[in-house]
Amino acid sequence: MSDIQSKIQEHLSSRASLIGKELAGRRDYQYLSIASSAEKEAERIVREIRQHEAETVWNSVHEGIPHVFPGMGFLTAKNIIKTTRLYQILKKMPKGALLHAHMDGTVDSGILLRLALEQPAMHVCVPRRLDYMSLSGLRPSFKALPPALCAQATDAPTITSALYIPYAWVPIQKAREEFPRELGGPAGFDSWVLGAQRISAQEAYETHNTPAKIWHKFGSTFVVADGLLGYEPVLESYIRELLRTSIEDGISYIEVRVKFFDKTMVRANGEDDLTHREWLVIFDRVVQEVKADMKAQGRGDEFVGAKIIYSTLRFLSISEIEWYLEDCIELKKEFPHLIVGFDLVAREDSGHPLIYFLEPLLRFRERQKELGLDIPFIFHAGETLGDGDSTDHNLFDAILLGTKRIGHGYSLIKHPMLIQKCKELRIPIEICPISNEILRLTQAMPNHPLPALLNHGVTVALCSDDPSVFGNTGLTYDFFQVLLSSEVTGLITLATLARDSLAHSELEPEEKKIALEKWERRWALFVEEVTKETLPT
Amino acid sequence: MSDIQSKIQEHLSSRASLIGKELAGRRDYQYLSIASSAEKEAERIVREIRQHEAETVWNSVHEGIPHVFPGMGFLTAKNIIKTTRLYQILKKMPKGALLHAHMDGTVDSGILLRLALEQPAMHVCVPRRLDYMSLSGLRPSFKALPPALCAQATDAPTITSALYIPYAWVPIQKAREEFPRELGGPAGFDSWVLGAQRISAQEAYETHNTPAKIWHKFGSTFVVADGLLGYEPVLESYIRELLRTSIEDGISYIEVRVKFFDKTMVRANGEDDLTHREWLVIFDRVVQEVKADMKAQGRGDEFVGAKIIYSTLRFLSISEIEWYLEDCIELKKEFPHLIVGFDLVAREDSGHPLIYFLEPLLRFRERQKELGLDIPFIFHAGETLGDGDSTDHNLFDAILLGTKRIGHGYSLIKHPMLIQKCKELRIPIEICPISNEILRLTQAMPNHPLPALLNHGVTVALCSDDPSVFGNTGLTYDFFQVLLSSEVTGLITLATLARDSLAHSELEPEEKKIALEKWERRWALFVEEVTKETLPT
Ligand SMILES: [Zn+2]
Ligand SMILES: [Zn+2]
Structure with missing residues (x-):
């Protein structure tokens, strides 16, 4: 071998080793390295279809859409996405748990309106x-x-x-x-x-094309939805719709953030005195009904349940927050199987930072110790473009306060010490790709920090945040956008995200074991189906 | 101290320590920790003016500009930036070296046209x-x-x-x-x-608002400029203009990428036979003239010189590249003080990846060893939104090939192993903020990976890439945009970037020592000037 040939070999082997080391640090590596031949085949087929559609669908002129590319803005891409084979495939994939979604932003607005019109x-x-x-x-x-x-x-x-x-x-x-x-x-x-109730393409990409402006519209959509949802019969049907459409999308478990702000809502008889406690009774009943129904249909593997992350608003005062923290504790006492976390919601860049509530939050934890309760913090943190400002610093406080997961963590990539902590403490990030894009943190998926976080070995669960506001339902579109914007990410990466969502849920250990077993059975069936797909020619 | 009070204290101290550790990992920490009282005062004043202008200038309605915010798209921001006090201050700052700029994209297009009209x-x-x-x-x-x-x-x-x-x-x-x-x-x-010759706001932000589309326009601007520049008398004046405007902007040293593609250009008599060798003679003469002139004016501290990174096009064939590599070696023999690096230019996503040229590049290195020459690689790499594709992987090859610096490294943040390598091997990243934004890798500065790279402790030099195409000159606007989009970044951070640009230049050790001393003298004068600024009320 000539000197140059040996130098070439040396380069190629260092290169393979460096790239290999990086891949080995990713969460999906463990699954890729033990993938069955059927999984490898499904992975290959999905990559071929993606490549084919990149060259055809995403490389064509689509009337009325100025810029078409893989991972482009969801609101203009949606009608194109629906026509793709990749979307049809992903639609059938078992997605695991939905860990970050706001109750009042989940069910299609058309359905919500229909439910309201019946009243x-x-x-x-x-x-x-x-x-x-x-x-x-x-x-x-x-x-x-x-x-x-x-x-x-x-x-x-x-x-x-x-x-x-x-x-x-x-x-x-x-x-x-x-x-x-x-x-x-x-x-x-x-x-x-x-x-x-929805953000339009024109709003997101033209008239309100900054985080501050689009949040103005975003916030107003909830005022509309909450009026409809604040009525017992509508609420009950809404919860059922949430569960049904999630199941149809391949989601088998949900931890939904419920915003407790109004102290009462309107019960069936029209009186405005339905309490938070009664709210939970309704939620519990619907979940049990849907579970029983799925079991009766022989589809028990497809749904294991739904729980609640008690949430209130980050722009409240300290004394107001104290009332909700106490309310949360009281509800946890009666519904220990339902209340599985506490969070503060509304725009991080506008509301109080976590540090502002440090004392009540620490007291909340102490109170739980005294009472033998466990309501983990599952905080939104770092949903911002800020660097070193108080919103960005929410990440420090969330982690130091022991958050079980991080909602968004958009600015986490900026913090090497916190990335390390998330890996050591096994804190997953609830990444909401379409939400981040429509709320203008990123212009499109190719600019999203998700691929960077995955390469840094961070655990991630894909989430939808407020799909109804984004004209979205379920998780398929989020999975789709993520799959389209990275050559590293493939089907087995998506499976890793789905598995990790269940593994990092607040299900009880025994429930979690069962949920994961059910998911693995469905995954095997799905992989088999994918291997039967014909390849593009 | 009550139990809660001690828990609060514990939290606050862990928080301060974590944030402190992160800051200590940044390149600017060493300077912040030994800052003089004048530097601290200048830092404080600049932060106050920035804050004031964030609340006034960047929070006002500006007619005809739909979305105004700090770090917004440069082409619409430029006229606002020029009115700010922060810009006036930064204009006077000594910027250090300009390490990444393409010769034919540096001088204001209006000046270039005027020079051509004289011929x-x-x-x-x-x-x-x-x-x-x-x-x-x-x-x-x-x-x-x-x-x-x-x-x-x-x-x-x-x-x-x-x-x-x-x-x-x-x-x-x-x-x-x-x-x-x-x-x-x-x-x-x-x-x-x-x-x-320029990219307009309408092109960047509307009609050509994707990297692929804007590169189409971008590439075409050079065809126009190169026709004007390919004439000896225009070239000579252009080089002089580049040096003069850079000096006026506070740049004291330049390593300019010169694209050698046409094998000859037109000499003063109109014949198309001026060689690369003669080109270098002209460049050398103009640099020496400007140096002498600055010295004569008593402004010797403001300019230490300019050198050349020999560049050719990454879409050439292997045999074509071999010709240019040999040409580069021949020129290095005759102009060892001028040729200080080799690079491949044009759009990374479209041209060949570095790995394609592995053999000729390794042979180039061997040839230099035989001849006792040293022409380091200073490669563009990772100027892409791709994740795990061949452009993104250019980063692996650039580093394994021993690149002295990385041009752009936009996708570096995705690669924990490479971030580590850049830190160990002291490879700085030539970040071109305005270029990345106008070429649509990021929609605006708040989405740029620079703050993340700085927090990860990577060494950075700010650069302008092709300022004339962006309606920009010098480095002030790039410094400005960077200062506006992070609360961590302050004046001393910018000084760190300036110092590092000189420290990581290809100046000879003795030249570098002198260049840094000159910079420090000017920095001290600048700091003194800033401390005399009145604070906003
Ligand atoms: Zn959320
Ligand atoms: Zn460049």
């Missing part, structure tokens, strides 16, 4: 008469009213009438039916209401 | 008659012609004439003077030529 007690109001000029600027408020107020509202002029009195409640059905033809009639009512 | 031999042609419809789609080609061809071209119909013959050369002055009024007259000619 005669549901009413709508606006701050002033709705007309062609004000349509896009005004958003509806909803509330279910008690019978006496319903009777009063029956003959009230509708929200589009010249006689409309600002803030007067109008029956939702009436408002819809009498929605004037020049505003689109009933269908125009629906799109007005849905537009107030 | 009667300079001609322009277009592929077909230029009119209102074709104006934005056609770009000019320029070339200096020998006297015989000049004579023939004198009476040729101009590029906008109905009689224009495609590709016929027209004297540049004539084309300009006869540019029709409906296309804007001579000023319209100028903006057409300048538009072909």
